Amino acid sequence: MLIKDPNKWSRRRVLAGLGAGAALSPFVPLLPSLAEAQTAEPIKRYCQWFYPLGTSPESYFPSGSETDWQLSSVLEPLEKLKGDLIVFRGLDQTKTVANPHDAACVFTGSVAALDLIGHGPGYGDPNIVGQGTSVDQYLAARWGKDKPYSLLQLDICNNGGPAGSAAGATFHTNSRLNYQGVPGENDPYAAFDRLFANAAPAPGQTGPDPKAERIRREKRSVIDNVLQELTTLQNRSIHKGDKDILEAHLQNVRSLERRLQSPGLEATCAPPVIDKAGKIDPLSYANLLVLGKLQMDIGLAAFACDLTRVLNIQWMRNGTDESLPMLDIGNYHGLTHSAPGDAGMLEKVRQASRLFHEQLAYFAQRLKDTPEGDGSMLDHTIILTGSDVSEPQLHSNDIILTSCWEAAMSSAPVATSSTKRSTRIACSSRFARR
């Protein structure tokens, strides 16, 4: 049983009342997480972390023995978090289709397949999809289901795949389409507005806000009617596929309803600071690191405010043609197609994957610096990282690059039943064992 510290609450309220943010840029790391104050349940969070085009394996894997090991160049930024880190090796990916960029497999634990609806026999270009639900989507329906947002998907410069779809590492099982990539939010300003626009109470506001009450009444009226319309449609539908689509819609409207019924949650949490006046292009690669920081801060705040338990951070996309101007890489995907053993190319790939792990270090360290219960937020969070290929020059995609943070959990209910070949991802089986 966790003991609530009343001081935390009053301090939070004060900060919120002061408009917190600006003075506490960019986020309030030393405030204890709100989640543990609200519930006696063990907190379990999951963050899925994708970065494109793999790494240079020689520079990635640690050296030494199981207990006495040294981090490699790529993972070096995580030195301070070494005790929380697990690096997996030898997770071979068996393929049924030979498309090299299988972001679809990484987190679904499945063998990639051709997308028979979007692109498939008779349609020309095949698209690649995962044959199952990715871990984030699976957990959204479990750990996330009672939270205001069951899952938060924050993308950074993900410009979409062929024809704009299936460009991610997050997949949803659907009875009709089978497997559908679920797009995330590239725009941190939009993500911020969605989560925090109404967070700060009006200056001087103490009692109930009549305007807010009115808006709530209006929303209530609309939500009730939409729920009724969906239910009627669902009852009249003959086919299960249609019923399922309407059911997904119903669930999402209920999540809106939940948010409407839990006023005041936002008032006790400190949103990140977003400079809307200096808004930058959310799809410009030159802005990659700034955008990434914004998205990470939003994700961290969403965790700390307990708006969500499941987070998906996706850097760019699989098979990306995008540039990394900060490393003087014009076309990252093109670069990785250089001649075998090209030392210059491998060095660039090492730099790029190290860059993504520097971002990871920031994100994880912030979790570690935020107290929660007897420890930190990181103690209640699993971060699972992966990429669409392992060694990019060969475009091989054995999943050798998955790293995990140990999470202090008594029983992690990650079942493997929804993934067809889950044993291929050792992380999944590891969770299941715990």
Add this chain to the structure above:
Amino acid sequence: MIVLPPAPTECANAAPDVGASPLSRLTHAAYDNTIRALFPGIESAARGFLADAHVGPFPSNAGVPVSEAQLDKYVAAAESIAQRAAADPATLGACGAQSPVTEQCARELIVDLGSRAFRRPLVEGEIASYLAHYRVGAEGATASDGLRVVISGLLQSPHFLYHVEQVATEGLALLDGHELAARLSYFLDGGPPDSELRALAAAGQLSEQLPQQARRLLSSPAARGVFGRMLQQWLGVDRVEEVTKDSAVVPEYSLQLATAMKQEVAGFAAHVLFDADHSLRTLLTGSVSVEPSLSALYGGAVSATPGVTVVEHRSGILTLPAVLTTYSDADQTSPIKRGKFVRNRLLCQELPSPPPDAVVTLPKLDPSLSTRDRFAKHREDPTCAGCHSLMDPLGFGFEAYDTIGRYRTHDGAFSVDDSGELVGEPQSVAGPFKGVAELADKLLESPEAQACVARYWTNFALSRALEQRDSCWMERVNATFRASGGDLHELIMAIVAAPAFKHRRAQ
């Protein structure tokens, strides 16, 4: 490979059948067009929405559940549009002029706006529900607040967000007039039915007047835009603006140029379909440009004033700079990508990806070799040759056009050799050819290419995947298209007349 056409006897004896139409949410383009039709002046309402799913190369949300994040976007858009609309007397018509708005007026607005938002008349119970919204909003506030909640509610309704086609029976069911009007309108106009279609649907006369109405919509300005975008998607050049080139090799390339290329594709489509003879032949062989800003790329051949200019050495969609630029590498042409483009988009053939252990390395730009010689490894290495013989020789036929689609007689120090070969399927037209014009002739002679065009266009029209149950009526569409001599208007008319257009199978 493409689903083989059924034997004629198989179809003659079979009961008419069509594939399933899963419940489909508006695409973002359809959302934009619907909002614009309801509230003139509100543009790009779907900006910032999360990506549509696709059927083939075309955006479609058929059978795709909405995500929690996208639902939030719908809600935010509905509230913001309602805010604007309820403050604008123009969109509120007679209601807006009255002050205060009476409940009778609100009712009239619900009946009118509701029926256009839902693409069918509202039933009495629905009118009552939306009147309840009005009361919630207006209570203790203004009538405009009441109407704001009504509009917000309409735009969050599944009847607005989905193409709802109620089917009460298992198997095939005939669409009602309003559902048919919506299918026709979203296909040819990109937006909801206009007043003429609504009136015909209400009078139960649309089914018999379907051909006339299809032709009417086809001649409207909106159809030019619809098929312009459709062609960009079909050819896979809708993202040409994201293509990067090596500035050391092609310093002339810029975002502006790519944008002009993309516009040209839409302009060319509109030209062929609506100003010229709307034939597949002109689509594959027409040698005109409609884009003044591409004159430098065409060597000054394009008139600087808007209009149609005849350009030399061009062969319709096959040589559009947007196509040639998309299917090239950053610093050189790509016979592989160009060959694959023809196989995928014009022959509906699917090629396997390289094997997992293939070294997918592009040949270095070596000035001492021609492009043809740089790609020679594919012919020599037996693990590559199997598939690359289907692509590279086909792509060599495009060698007279550089990485941004300029006509050229020299590839570096070498004279261009644009002799190509179509290897393997389709057998009927396999064999060597010289240059893109001769390839176009081969494609025009090929029933497979014609069937592939019909397949893509049908995909676009129905916005759903085609399945085996669609093969018999598709075969009749192909036959009509063939008999018309490859008339693309007749292809569209055949699709609209097909049983799949008028029927829905829920499962």
